[in-house]
Amino acid sequence: MTILKITDPYNTNITIGLATKPNPCFRIPGLNLYSINYHSIxxxxxxxxxxxxxYRPEWKVEDIISCGYYSDSSEVFFTRNGDFLGEAFTGIKHIWFPxxxxxxSYVIKINFRNNPDNKFKYKEAIDYDFDKPILLSRRRRFKKN
Structure with missing residues (x-):
């Protein structure tokens, strides 16, 4: 997602991550059971x-924040402006939903790659083709920054 506008940057907390169903709409993910999140504030x-x-730095307007999950290793990670921020969590297996x-109030742009002109910022996903399966065994391991 790309952060386009934050109404109150000192008090607005935006989160991105993964959760299982059902996730209560009244609770920020990451604070609830079976949810993982990276917080902006x-x-x-x-x-x-x-x-x-x-974990890593706070986010600001125009930052591009992403969440990734490798099901083979149960590794959750985040990226900021295309840079890998390191493993956030490992060994947590669930059926996850973004x-x-x-x-x-905030304004964001979300990239689910539903537009062929959209490109992922994270270099490992730039050429990802949604019509083909992911070859997880060919994934490279990254060093923590």
Missing amino acids: NGKKFNNNNIGIE IISAND
């Missing part, structure tokens, strides 16, 4: 807790 990652773990949330 403090750069922390959350998995079923209210405290969070220091989820974005916020506690205030």
Whole structure:
């Protein structure tokens, strides 16, 4: 997703991540059971807790934030402006669904690659073809930044 506008950048928390069904609409993902998220306002990652773990920098307008999941290793990771931010969590297997949330007004653009002109910013996904299966065994392992 690309962040286009945040009404109140000091108090608006945008999150991106994964959750299982059903995820309560009144609770920010990552704080709820079976959900993982990376939060914009403090750069922390959350998995079923209210405290969070220091992860990476806060986000700002025009940042492109992505969430990825490798089902073979149960590895969840995030990217910022195409840069791999390192593993966020490993060993957590569920049937995941992408989820974005916020506690205030914001404008974002989401890239599900439904437009052929859209390109992913993350270099490992740039040439990803949605009409073909992903070859997870050919995936490269990354070093943490």
